[in-house]
Amino acid sequence: MKLSPSTCSSARGAPVDLAAYTRALFFCAAVLCGCGDFSDRTPGPSGINRTDGTVEIVDRTNKRWDVTHAGAAYGLAASRFEFGLGPFAIRPILDHQMYSPGDPGYPSDALRKRVIGVRLNGDTRAYRLDHLARHEVVNEQFGEAHVAVAY
């Protein structure tokens, strides 16, 4: 989930700055959803409310998130939360198709993409990183295990 450079490579093998890509993704998502004013260009919270020891950050949909405990227990400063696009700006993948070997559309080894590979409960799956980068999370189930494949 870290937005670090050189986590991925393009089809030609050149490193891709995923941090910049993801910040751009967040920005575009904000523009498309019409969330907030971008004239100030600052990605911080739309507002920080401090009342009677409670600290809230306000996102661009005006949803308030209480981060009092996040600061007190884990040292997370309210002012360092960025973007605040709102919980529906980047939708997780809840339904998707998995291709098995031999299925039409199953990629050959010539596919030049990075994946997250998982082996769990006898099942082996691969998820394209570039798709995960657009949705951040795939909520999955491997047998009895419910997991989140997170970019």
Add this chain to the structure above:
Amino acid sequence: MYSRQLDGQTLTLAASGWTYNRTFVLYDLETETLWFPVRGRNGGLTGISGPLQDRVLLVIESTRTSWSEWQELHPETKFMDSPTAYPRFGF
């Protein structure tokens, strides 16, 4: 990759729309707890605020690699390409 089961409850994780130190902050739809990979918590996701604060979603081993390398090691692997459906209006 993280388990999304806690005390018999299965959570649905999604992006909250926030980042912190260039890292995505997730939340769960069921309780709206914010989840973040706090250091020193064995790599799992820690609830940083909300009803499940201080709880930890355990990390599960996964591998980031090229498709060709993964497929060579695991020829039986299934593959997720484009998502076929995701909610268009909320969840």
